[in-house]
Amino acid sequence: MPTEAIDRERKYLEPDLDANVEYLNQLVGVDESFDMVCRRLHYAGKDLALYFVDGLVKDGLMNRVMDHLAKLKQGELSVREIQRLLQTHIAYLEVNAEKELHKIVDSLLSGPLVLLIDGETEAIIIDARTYPARNPQEPDTERVVRGARDGFTETFVFNTALTRRRIRDPNLRFEYLRAGARSKTDICLAYIKDIANPDLIELLRHELQKVEIDGLPMAEKTIEELVFKNHWNPYPMIRYTERPDVAAIHLLEGHVLIYVDTSPSVMITPTTFFHHLQHAEEYRQKPVVGAYLRWIRLFAILASVIVPPLWMALVLHPAIVPSGLRFIVPDNLGKIHLFWQLLFAELGIDVLRMAAIHTPSPLATAMGLVAAVILGQIAVETGFFIKQVVFYIAIAAVGNYATPSYEFALANRLIRLGLLVITALFGIFQLGVVGFVLGMVLWIVLLARTRSLEVPYLWPLWPFNGKALLQVLMRTPILWNKKRPPALQPVDSSRK
Numbered sequence: 393m394p395t396e397a398i399d400r401e402r403k404y405l406e407p408d409l410d411a412n413v414e415y416l417n418q419l420v421g422v423d424e425s426f427d428m429v430c431r432r433l434h435y436a437g438k439d440l441a442l443y444f445v446d447g448l449v450k451d452g453l454m455n456r457v458m459d460h461l462a463k464l465k466q467g468e469l470s471v472r473e474i475q476r477l478l479q480t481h482i483a484y485l486e487v488n489a490e491k492e493l494h495k496i497v498d499s500l501l502s503g504p505l506v507l508l509i510d511g512e513t514e515a516i517i518i519d520a521r522t523y524p525a526r527n528p529q530e531p532d533t534e535r536v537v538r539g540a541r542d543g544f545t546e547t548f549v550f551n552t553a554l555t556r557r558r559i560r561d562p563n564l565r566f567e568y569l570r571a572g573a574r575s576k577t578d579i580c581l582a583y584i585k586d587i588a589n590p591d592l593i594e595l596l597r598h599e600l601q602k603v604e605i606d607g608l609p610m611a612e613k614t615i616e617e618l619v620f621k622n623h624w625n626p627y628p629m630i631r632y633t634e635r636p637d638v639a640a641i642h643l644l645e646g647h648v649l650i651y652v653d654t655s656p657s658v659m660i661t662p663t664t665f666f667h668h669l670q671h672a673e674e675y676r677q678k679p680v681v682g683a684y685l686r687w688i689r690l691f692a693i694l695a696s697v698i699v700p701p702l703w704m705a706l707v708l709h710p711a712i713v714p715s716g717l718r719f720i721v722p723d724n725l726g727k728i729h730l731f732w733q734l735l736f737a738e739l740g741i742d743v744l745r746m747a748a749i750h751t752p753s754p755l756a757t758a759m760g761l762v763a764a765v766i767l768g769q770i771a772v773e774t775g776f777f778i779k780q781v782v783f784y785i786a787i788a789a790v791g792n793y794a795t796p797s798y799e800f801a802l803a804n805r806l807i808r809l810g811l812l813v814i815t816a817l818f819g820i821f822q823l824g825v826v827g828f829v830l831g832m833v834l835w836i837v838l839l840a841r842t843r844s845l846e847v848p849y850l851w852p853l854w855p856f857n858g859k860a861l862l863q864v865l866m867r868t869p870i871l872w873n874k875k876r877p878p879a880l881q882p883v884d885s886s887r888k
Contacts, residue, residue: 404491409510413441416508419497436464439510448503453520457505469509486519498576523547528554531634531656533798539676543634548578548653554636555582559643563587566651569600571615575607578653579615582639587646589881592845596648596661611655620844626803629844631667632657638672646882662845664879666853666864668800669693674867682867689794690865696791697804700784701811701831704730705824708815712825726778731816733777737785738809740767807835851879 405412413430417423420443422430427447433440440461444454486504490496491514500506503521528542528550544551552566563585571577579600583593599619608614612632620629633639634656639649642660650659660667669690674682703720706713707730710721726733744763771777788808795801811831818827842849852860863873876882 402493404493405496405508405513405515407511407513409439409441409508412508415493416443416497420500433458433461435461436469437466438469441508443500443506443508445501445503448521448523449505450520450522453518454505457507457518457520488517489514490517491515501576502578525550534633534635534638534672534796536673536676539672540635540637542636544636544639544656544658546654546656548580548651551636551651551656551658552580552582555639555643555649558636558640559584564643567597569597571600571603572605572607575609577608577611580651582643582649582651582658584643584646587644587876587882587884588648589646589883592648592662592880595845596650600650608652611652612650612657612659615650615652616659622842625838625842626806627665627839627842627849628668628797628799628803629661629663629842631660631663631797632799633660634658635672641675644876644887646876646880662847662880664844664847664851665839665849668795668797670864671796679867679869683865686865686867689796692791692794693804694791696788696795697808697811697835698832700734700788700808701815701828703780703784704734704812705815705819705828708819708824709822720780722778722780724778726781727775729816730781731812731819733781734785734812735809737777737781738788738805738812741785741789742805811835847879852877 402415413432417430420428422428422443427445429444429446431442433442490499496506496515496517499517503519503523505518505520507516507518509516525545525547528545530536530541531543534543542554544554556564556566561584565581565583565585567581567583569579569581571579581593581596581600596619600615603615603618605614605618616628616630617623622629630650633642639658639660643649648661650661652659670686671689674685677685706717707721707725710718713721747763768777768782772779772782788805792801792805795804811828814831814834815824815827818824818830839850840848840854848855851857852864857878859875860877860879862868874887876885876887878885
């Protein structure tokens with residue numbers, strides 16, 4: 393029987409405990425699911441029923457509840473006894489009474505204990521849940537040489553606590569929401585009330601509340617698709633982070649964060665092109681060192697997108713290559729057209745990446761060496777690739793791996809493939825360079841037309857903001873950053 397049937401058949405508990413137990417047992421499948429437990433109890437002359445999900449409750453606290461109930465004397469569980477139980481007998485703070493059946497079922501399936509008493513039309517809900525969870529540890533994709541080693545986990549409350557530990561501001565808000573008709577997934581909006589733009593908060597709240605889907609098994613990725621859309625634009629509209637310190641920095645800037653239960657990734661909104669180029673390591677070093685690291689990373693990312701198609705354009709039209717760069721044009725282009733060599737090499741890199749993900753860790757290094765050395769060497773010796781192709785694809789691969797945002801790196805890979813295709817098509821008419829330039833123009837237009845929650849994706853480059861662009865490109869000292877990003881339209885723009 394679907395959960396929605398509660399509203400159509402029964403909305404509230406009845407005084408008859410047996411009728412309530414029969415209804416709830418059928419609804420949540422007590423006799424069908426081994427982990428859904430209903431214990432019939434008898435204390436102080438009253439029949440009781442205790443519901444819980446095995447594996448989601450604290451055994452010690454459940455035993456304490458039973459001990460308190462066992463001490464009650466005959467007749468002490470009167471009609472009004474629920475309130476007295478809440479105030480005196482059940483020594484636990486997170487406890488409340490509820491009479492609506494659908495709220496009782498939602499609470500039960502989330503993990504708390506549900507206690508029913510014969511003759512009562514309210515249930516006692518005791519939040520004694522505990523979720524299976526791993527310890528906070530440094531995320532693999534956002535490692536730093538120096539700095540905090542904790543990271544978000546799949547447990548919702550752990551993540552909010554890690555953030556609260558870093559920002560002890562009474563204006564920090566974690567606004568609770570829920571989505572998924574069947575999954576009932578916990579979500580929260582995190583923001584600092586006197587900093588974040590109220591219109592941005594209301595927009596995200598409205599979008600999350602109107603989410604209509606049966607469940608969110610992919611957690612934050614499902615939310616991203618439903619709320620931010622832009623399905624055919626490869627560039628991410630939000631930034632993910634698994635680091636509490638990165639989340640705290642963005643909250644202080646005026647961003648609004650979205651936490652989704654069962655996901656270790658927190659969504660930062662809104663974001664721009666340049667958000668995906670920054671890394672926590674830059675802020676763990678001196679400003680001049682951080683600026684150097686940022687420029688090296690930016691150069692590597694741009695090289696990964698531009699160098700392979702540009703090289704192909706020049707090779708396909710060698711007459712325009714300056715004499716000082718003639719060495720980049722190989723004497724022998726191989727037996728296969730250069731475009732197909734680059735395309736097969738690109739696809740080969742992606743296959744290796746997927747193989748590394750699915751290979752057990754002790755074997756991943758050996759697999760990488762075999763693929764890179766043996767396959768690459770044999771491909772060159774047999775004439776499938778020329779040596780220069782391996783070199784330029786390696787530049788692209790290293791640049792991708794230097795990108796802090798995994799989603800951003802995947803988008804750049806698709807853009808690079810698009811540039812290769814356009815360059816090759818124009819190369820048929822000896823206009824490879826024209827094709828490359830056209831592809832670059834289309835790429836810039838795509839970025840310029842992209843907006844993340846009404847914030848231009850290329851801000852502060854377009855629309856131009858000199859001071860903000862300097863902070864983005866140079867990793868300026870902290871004392872210089874006295875203003876929050878104006879693109880966010882924060883309530884309090886000063887960072888004093």
